[in-house]
Amino acid sequence: MAAAVRGFLVMLALALAFAGAFQLGLAYDRPPARKSLFISLSKDLRSTSPQQVHISLVGQDKMRISWITDDPSPATVEYGTSSGAYSFSANGSVHSYSYVIYDSGEIHDVVVGPLKPNTQYYYRCGFDSSPEFDFKTPPSQFPIKFAVAGDLGQTDWTSSTLEHIAKSNYDVLLLPGDLSYADTNQPSWDSFGRLVEPLASKRPWMVTQGNHEIEKIPLIHSQPFTAYNARWYMPFEQSGSDSNLYYSFEVAGVHVIMLGSYTDFDPTSAQYKWLQKDLKKVDRSRTPWLVVLVHAPWYNSNTAHQGEAESVNMKEDMEDMLYQARVDVVFAGHVHAYERFTRVYNEEANKCGPVHITIGDGGNREGLASK
Ligand SMILES: *[C@@H]1O[C@H](CO)[C@@H](O)[C@H](O)[C@H]1NC(C)=O
Numbered sequence: 001m002a003a004a005v006r007g008f009l010v011m012l013a014l015a016l017a018f019a020g021a022f023q024l025g026l027a028y029d030r031p032p033a034r035k036s037l038f039i040s041l042s043k044d045l046r047s048t049s050p051q052q053v054h055i056s057l058v059g060q061d062k063m064r065i066s067w068i069t070d071d072p073s074p075a076t077v078e079y080g081t082s083s084g085a086y087s088f089s090a091n092g093s094v095h096s097y098s099y100v101i102y103d104s105g106e107i108h109d110v111v112v113g114p115l116k117p118n119t120q121y122y123y124r125c126g127f128d129s130s131p132e133f134d135f136k137t138p139p140s141q142f143p144i145k146f147a148v149a150g151d152l153g154q155t156d157w158t159s160s161t162l163e164h165i166a167k168s169n170y171d172v173l174l175l176p177g178d179l180s181y182a183d184t185n186q187p188s189w190d191s192f193g194r195l196v197e198p199l200a201s202k203r204p205w206m207v208t209q210g211n212h213e214i215e216k217i218p219l220i221h222s223q224p225f226t227a228y229n230a231r232w233y234m235p236f237e238q239s240g241s242d243s244n245l246y247y248s249f250e251v252a253g254v255h256v257i258m259l260g261s262y263t264d265f266d267p268t269s270a271q272y273k274w275l276q277k278d279l280k281k282v283d284r285s286r287t288p289w290l291v292v293l294v295h296a297p298w299y300n301s302n303t304a305h306q307g308e309a310e311s312v313n314m315k316e317d318m319e320d321m322l323y324q325a326r327v328d329v330v331f332a333g334h335v336h337a338y339e340r341f342t343r344v345y346n347e348e349a350n351k352c353g354p355v356h357i358t359i360g361d362g363g364n365r366e367g368l369a370s371k
């Protein structure tokens with residue numbers, strides 16, 4: 001009888017081991033990279049029509065509307081809570097940038113509000129008969145739903161990612177770096193703006209930068225982040241930061257910190273000092289959740305991107321601060337594979353440390369890091 005029980009247990013163990021192996025075999029392996037996309041300007045648009053519209057949170061109850069036109073047009077947004085009836089309007093600023101032989105279109109930034117939480121708004125950009133857009137403001141209290149995606153690029157897989165996000169009924173998108181993969185080819189930034197507009201014009205997209213945003217060319221273009229800073233203006237001033245490359249914001253009960261992996265982070269740097277101050281401002285009764293985004297992961301068991309200064313040195317310099325502040329989650333991109341650590345600090349499981357999550361790949365042409 002005992003032998004029979006033992007035999008059964010061995011069988012059970014074998015069956016479980018087999019089931020485990022079988023499950024591994026069934027794990028979803030995304031097929032190789034899909035074809036690259038380039039989204040051209042729609043023929044229906046005029047030279048003053050808004051294109052590449054995207055929105056981002058500013059303070060507790062405002063939204064920045066950003067768009068580009070080929071020819072100059074006023075930086076004015078008309079908006080209201082019913083379609084076609086615009087009770088409010090706001091003016092903003094226009095600028096452009098040059099990059100080697102490329103000159104950007106007219107980049108408009110207009111902050112609208114105060115806005116009511118969890119409310120649908122309708123808006124149009126510029127005075128002419130430009131199409132109507134709409135957005136929904138995030139709720140002021142839980143529950144709130146974030147979508148987190150990065151390393152997007154522009155391929156058929158990116159479109160697939162965007163379709164999934166669109167279906168998720170999210171409130172705010174968090175993007176830990178690597179947006180267009182333009183990699184110095186500026187028209188590709190315009191293509192990216194058009195690709196994401198259907199989503200980014202409807203919900204706030206809060207982004208931080210990755211290595212693909214640096215776009216420095218030795219001797220030819222020495223300024224980093226030219227296109228990124230011009231096109232993706234984030235609300236850094238509101239959090240006391242002096243750089244678009246790092247900032248924080250609060251939404252519902254969450255304090256979100258966007259760090260910059262590719263700007264200075266050592267203890268003498270402006271980013272480090274800003275982070276110290278920002279963490280002191282966190283009030284856990286107002287924002288019980290404390291979330292950090294960074295491009296290069298601080299914890300990573302993948303063979304890809306091991307030993308980079310942006311991971312190793314930044315972690316060495318800043319991990320203590322995040323630990324002392326009891327950060328809940330750190331989201332990273334860069335390594336094109338999903339990985340989640342248990343709560344961790346100083347290389348060891350620690351129940352007061354943050355959970356580190358590398359979010360996986362958004363669809364760019366480089367493909368997956370599968371080792
Ligand atoms: C925006 O600018 C236009 C043109 O200068 C002006 O007529 C309008 O009153 C301004 N609107 C607001 C809300 O300041």
Ligand SMILES: [Fe+2]
Pocket residue numbers: 151178210211212295333334335
């Ligand atoms: Fe990256």
